[in-house]
Amino acid sequence: MANGYDIAQATFPYQGFMKMAPHRVLITPEDCSSTIGTILPWLGFTLLQFSFDVNVVFIQSPPPIWEKIGIHMDTSPVTGLMGYGKLQDQDMVLTLSIGLQSAECWHGKIFMSNLLGKPTVVSADAELNRFILQADSRLFEPGWSRSIGEVLGKHSILLQVGDAHKKMRSINLNFANNGKLKTPFLRDAYRIAAFVMSSWKNDSVVLGKYEARKLCFHMMAKNILSLEPGTPVTEKLRKEYEAFAKGVVSLPLNLPGTAYSKALKARSYILEVVWQCMEERLCRKKDVEEEDAKDDLLQWTLENSNYSEEQIGDLILGTFFGGYNTTSKAIALAIYFLGGCPKTVEQLREEHDRIVQGKRRGGNSELSCDDYKQMEFTQCVINETLRLGNIVPYIQRKASTHIKFKGYDIPQGCNVMAVLPAVHLDPSFFESPEQFNPWRWQSDHGIRRTNNFMAFGGGARLCPGAVLGRMEMAVFLHHLVINFNWELAEPDLPMAFPSLDFPKGLPIKVRLLSNPQVSM
Numbered sequence: 001m002a003n004g005y006d007i008a009q010a011t012f013p014y015q016g017f018m019k020m021a022p023h024r025v026l027i028t029p030e031d032c033s034s035t036i037g038t039i040l041p042w043l044g045f046t047l048l049q050f051s052f053d054v055n056v057v058f059i060q061s062p063p064p065i066w067e068k069i070g071i072h073m074d075t076s077p078v079t080g081l082m083g084y085g086k087l088q089d090q091d092m093v094l095t096l097s098i099g100l101q102s103a104e105c106w107h108g109k110i111f112m113s114n115l116l117g118k119p120t121v122v123s124a125d126a127e128l129n130r131f132i133l134q135a136d137s138r139l140f141e142p143g144w145s146r147s148i149g150e151v152l153g154k155h156s157i158l159l160q161v162g163d164a165h166k167k168m169r170s171i172n173l174n175f176a177n178n179g180k181l182k183t184p185f186l187r188d189a190y191r192i193a194a195f196v197m198s199s200w201k202n203d204s205v206v207l208g209k210y211e212a213r214k215l216c217f218h219m220m221a222k223n224i225l226s227l228e229p230g231t232p233v234t235e236k237l238r239k240e241y242e243a244f245a246k247g248v249v250s251l252p253l254n255l256p257g258t259a260y261s262k263a264l265k266a267r268s269y270i271l272e273v274v275w276q277c278m279e280e281r282l283c284r285k286k287d288v289e290e291e292d293a294k295d296d297l298l299q300w301t302l303e304n305s306n307y308s309e310e311q312i313g314d315l316i317l318g319t320f321f322g323g324y325n326t327t328s329k330a331i332a333l334a335i336y337f338l339g340g341c342p343k344t345v346e347q348l349r350e351e352h353d354r355i356v357q358g359k360r361r362g363g364n365s366e367l368s369c370d371d372y373k374q375m376e377f378t379q380c381v382i383n384e385t386l387r388l389g390n391i392v393p394y395i396q397r398k399a400s401t402h403i404k405f406k407g408y409d410i411p412q413g414c415n416v417m418a419v420l421p422a423v424h425l426d427p428s429f430f431e432s433p434e435q436f437n438p439w440r441w442q443s444d445h446g447i448r449r450t451n452n453f454m455a456f457g458g459g460a461r462l463c464p465g466a467v468l469g470r471m472e473m474a475v476f477l478h479h480l481v482i483n484f485n486w487e488l489a490e491p492d493l494p495m496a497f498p499s500l501d502f503p504k505g506l507p508i509k510v511r512l513l514s515n516p517q518v519s520m
């Protein structure tokens, strides 16, 4: 790849699923019942899931014994729940599960395993993944883990089926509709990104992960509850949301100190804030003049749905989670990838400098919808970040009925896990998949389209915030490249225990460009 940057050579651990071709799956059932095959994964899994902070420390200092016997925990988002290693020179992958069979054998791209004690069909196959995503909702229902249901709430959109799902989805689609993207969202993202970066001092170190989270949090807080950045209520809510987000994918152990129990506490606090906002709005409703009415998700839902207090709470928590967690991780990953790829930054900067010059000529200061449309290379960078980054590494469903697919039987009631990175990192779909290469997305007709790109899911549950998430990423990158140079202040690899994160917060050293393009 002429322009590509080889992430693999930059010790970026994203190779996990590429080892998964059937002929490389060599562990036999007998090996599975060995001590290494059962105790280690079990122990590993328990510890890893116990608390996110413990996870990170644990992974960063693997016991030397692991190295000796040739097992290393794969810290890649690709194999979030799995350990990968070599035993007697044979590749093996162990699924880490708490069940009777704590280790399973891998047999090709579609296989049965036992995850968290539940029989699960794991699909690393592009066709089956598409089938799962696109299938009629009568075939598959949501199969997310208990922690998701309990932390996000029983009315969460991720758990809804049939008409209840359609109804909640239409509220989400209305929230993130294209019309809003053109004006309020673009304006808010522009201002909030400028606000976030205005505190970056020349030659200082900032934590990229938290800076990205600030943008995404404030975007959601403003457009969901009309909360402005910087107020005490917003800041307290932001802290609680961090705890909440960490517990969504966690072992449902309600013991003091676990990510799960912290998330449940945070959930109660956030719901109190939401309900208080609701009450204020309902009390003021009659007195408020039409033009003073809030234009946010809460107001829209109050006026246009017959949802209960509980349903509104879960809707808001879910939209917040969807909009805040994923997009901020995508932005942090983009900062990380771009930091190692100066050619991309150069081309990105050219694109954004051109936009800024155009704006100056037209006498505008903020970004317009037409400016956004010109960000073609930026969209390639975003696609590539999402392909390689795999922020949502898998999608969980449950077979509602007995399903046959290409000679495989999926029993009714069985969990199904569509592993998205397996497709995104498959060399038959993406040449040199381990390379961060935004140019792969360019084509003579604009941005290349492929049904092997599944970062936003697909079908009836396709992410309703995809366009909004992309726009936030683009606006953040706009401010970043036209104002700053940056580099990693110290090594910090993205890890996936249990969900993608930068253990040190992605410390980057930022330098103001000598001719920054906008005043912040």
Ligand code: HEM
Pocket: 157, 158, 169, 172, 176, 318, 319, 322, 323, 324, 326, 327, 330, 386, 391, 392, 395, 396, 454, 455, 456, 457, 458, 460, 461, 462, 463, 464, 465, 466, 468, 469, 470
């Ligand atoms: C880069 C950013 C994002 C990524 C990678 C992403 C990814 C995804 C994926 C893969 C799904 C499908 C889940 C499934 O099939 O069960 C999904 C669903 C969802 N996303 Fe996003 N998302 C992003 C941004 C956003 C934003 C900004 C919002 C907020 C408006 C949002 C709200 C949602 C909601 C509410 C769902 C559930 C949809 C349903 O079940 O019908 N997402 N997202």
